Structures are given as structure tokens and as C-alpha cells.
Amino acid sequence: MAHADVSTTSEAGHGRSTGHHAPATAGKVAVWLFLATEIMFFTGLIGSYIVLRAGSSSRGYSNLYPPTTNIAELEKTHGVVIKAVGGAPEQVAHAIEGATGMTPVEVEKVLEAVPHAVVARLSAAKAHALLEQLESQGAKAETEELVTHNWPKPYDPMTNPLSIDLTAANTFVLICSSVTMVLALAAIQQGKKGKCSAYLLATVVIGSVFVGVQVFEYYQLMVGHHYPPGISATGHFRPDVSLFASCFFAMTGFHGLHVSIGVLALFLVFLQSLTGKYNPANYATIEHVGLYWHFVDLVWIILFTIVYLV
Numbered sequence: 001m002a003h004a005d006v007s008t009t010s011e012a013g014h015g016r017s018t019g020h021h022a023p024a025t026a027g028k029v030a031v032w033l034f035l036a037t038e039i040m041f042f043t044g045l046i047g048s049y050i051v052l053r054a055g056s057s058s059r060g061y062s063n064l065y066p067p068t069t070n071i072a073e074l075e076k077t078h079g080v081v082i083k084a085v086g087g088a089p090e091q092v093a094h095a096i097e098g099a100t101g102m103t104p105v106e107v108e109k110v111l112e113a114v115p116h117a118v119v120a121r122l123s124a125a126k127a128h129a130l131l132e133q134l135e136s137q138g139a140k141a142e143t144e145e146l147v148t149h150n151w152p153k154p155y156d157p158m159t160n161p162l163s164i165d166l167t168a169a170n171t172f173v174l175i176c177s178s179v180t181m182v183l184a185l186a187a188i189q190q191g192k193k194g195k196c197s198a199y200l201l202a203t204v205v206i207g208s209v210f211v212g213v214q215v216f217e218y219y220q221l222m223v224g225h226h227y228p229p230g231i232s233a234t235g236h237f238r239p240d241v242s243l244f245a246s247c248f249f250a251m252t253g254f255h256g257l258h259v260s261i262g263v264l265a266l267f268l269v270f271l272q273s274l275t276g277k278y279n280p281a282n283y284a285t286i287e288h289v290g291l292y293w294h295f296v297d298l299v300w301i302i303l304f305t306i307v308y309l310v
Contacts, residue, residue: 031288035295038258042299045254046306049247056243059148063158064120066233067242071148078127079120079144081158081228085111086138095133099126112226112235116157118144120229152244154309158230161221161237162248164308170213171304174259177206178297181266181290188283193276196286200270203293207263214256218249251303258296265289 059071064079085092093107096119102110110117119130127143134141152160184199221237232241239249269289272278278286 025284027284027288028291031291035291038295042254042302045251046302049251049306052243052247053151056150058150060150061152061159061230061242061244062146062148063144063156063230064118064146066229067231067244068233071146074121075146076123077120077146078122078124079118079146080122080127080130080134080141081144082111082117082119082134082139082141083115084140085114086140088137088139091137092134092139095130095137099130099133109235113228116228118158118228118230152231158228160244161225161227161231162308163217163220166213166217167304167308170210171300173206173213174210174297174300177203177210178294180206181293185283185286185290188273188278188286189280191280193273193278196278197270197273200266200273200286204263204266204270207259207266207293211256211260211263214252214259248307251307255296255300255303258299262289262293262296266293 061067062069062071064077065071065074082092089111093104093111096102096107096110097104099122100119110119122130124143131141131143149156149159154160154162154164180199180202184196184203187193187195187199223236225237226235227237231237232245234241237245239246266289269285272285
């Protein structure tokens with residue numbers, strides 16, 4: 001009898017343990033294997049970025065010239081950064097033309113980058129003379145010596161166009177979506193189908209907001225703004241303007257694709273939840289999609305830190 005009691009107790013204890021620890025189902029194993037391949041992919045992507053950045057020339061980026069410029073020939077040159085044109089734009093343009101020999105079209109292109117418009121390839125004396133002329137016409141400007149970096153610095157408008165503040169807010173938005181995903185899973189485990197659907201919808205909406213902000217950022221970088229030459233020779237930040245731009249669009253683009261796929265998957269799960277498909281005994285799909293969603297959230301935190309902040 002004692003032996004039987006022990007056996008019964010053991011079985012009962014085992015039963016309680018099973019209730020608290022979900023078994024490693026084939027679906028869950030498949031998700032973890034898939035995430036393992038994704039981890040290897042992003043590890044390779046981030047590793048390549050780190051290697052390329054570490055190997056970049058110490059003169060690869062400057063405050064006065066495009067990233068592809070041979071800085072060795074321009075080490076002693078100066079520039080004038082125009083912050084505001086003032087009330088006499090025609091006189092300002094004429095002053096720049098006279099000091100540099102630029103055509104009116106070239107001057108107009110330079111001034112499109114105000115408040116970070118750069119008139120470069122000047123000697124120190126010519127830079128100071130142009131500054132005096134511009135200030136006499138009511139423009140706000142300052143002279144700049146050539147400063148070089150191996151990689152664009154955060155919050156440096158002369159070499160780095162990325163909006164850290166906007167992206168930090170967008171990162172917080174994405175983190176919030178992980179919270180709603182956890183609440184959705186907890187709700188269905190408790191049999192609260194309505195709350196589960198509501199939290200799934202919230203996750204879809206928040207994820208869509210993240211993607212929307214990223215699309216807006218891409219538009220501003222590629223079309224919406226005219227940047228100084230230290231960022232791009234064309235005035236727009238696109239994948240072909242520098243190694244930094246290529247890395248940025250590759251890394252954030254791949255991640256954005258993963259988020260978009262996650263949003264679509266979550267939306268389909270949300271629609272299924274409205275039909276009553278999920279219950280406390282059947283919620284594996286929600287759990288699997290949740291694992292993927294938490295993964296893309298974590299990857300973004302790493303990318304944001306490495307690409308935007310470091």
C-alpha cells in the first residue's frame with residue numbers, strides 16, 4: 001500500500017507538473033528552429049556591419065565633402081556653413097557665385113541644404129571673406145575647418161541624416177507591441193477570447209504604426225530633405241551614396257520586411273480569433289506567432305543601438 005501511495009503521489013505530482021509546463025510540441029520545435037536560422041542571418045548581417053565599419057577609412061566621412069571624395073587633396077581647405085539666407089537671397093547667391101565661380105544653378109542646389117548648406121573648397125582667407133559678405137547681406141553663417149571621421153557620428157547633421165529622436169519613439173512603440181502580444185496570449189490561456197482578440201488587434205495596429213513610421217523615415221531620407229554634401233553628393237540619402245547608407249538600408253530594410261510579415265501573420269491570427277478558433281486548450285498558433293514577434297522586437301533594439309546610437 002505504501003508503494004502504491006508513493007506511486008499515486010508521484011503520478012499526481014507529475015500531472016500537476018505537466019499542467020504547468022507545456023510540452024515541446026512539434027510546432028514549437030519548428031518555430032525555434034526557424035528562429036535559430038533567423039538569429040544566424042541577423043548575426044551575419046550585424047557582424048558584417050561591424051566589420052565594414054571597423055575597416056572604414058579614418059577619412060571616409062567629413063563635414064564638408066561627400067563620402068566618396070579624396071580628402072587627402074583637400075586637407076587644408078575650409079568651408080562656410082550657411083544656417084539661414086536672410087532677407088536678401090539674391091545677394092547671398094551672388095556673393096557665393098563671386099567667391100566660388102559657381103553657376104546660379106549650382107548655388108541654388110547648395111542653398112537647398114540650408115540650415116546646413118556648405119560652400120567648400122575655400123582657403124581660410126576666402127572662407128572668412130565670404131562669411132563677411134554673407135553676414136553683410138543678413139545671412140547667418142559660420143566658417144568650418146575640415147573634420148573627418150571613419151563613420152558618421154550620431155546627432156551630427158553634417159554627416160548623419162538619421163533622426164534618432166523619431167526612431168527612439170518608434171522603438172518604444174514596437175516594445176509596447178510586445179506587451180500587448182503577451183497580454184493576448186495570457187488572455188486566451190484564461191479563456192478570455194474577447195480580450196485576446198482585442199490585444200491581438202492592438203498588436204497589429206502598433207506594429208503597423210512602426211512600419212508606417214519607418215516608411216515615413218525612408219521617404220524623408222530619400223526624397224523629402226536635401227542634405228549637405230557630407231551626407232550625400234546628390235543631396236538625398238539613398239543606398240548608393242555611401243557605405244553607411246548601404247548598410248543602413250540593408251539592415252533596417254530586412255528588419256522592416258520581417259516586421260511587415262509579422263503584422264500580416266498577426267492580422268490573420270486576429271481574424272481567426274474572431275471565429276472562436278482559439279481557446280485555453282488550443283492556442284499554439286498565437287504562442288508561435290508571439291515568439292516570432294518578440295524576436296523581431298529584440299532584433300530591432302539591437303539594430304537601433306548599433307546603427308543609430310553608436
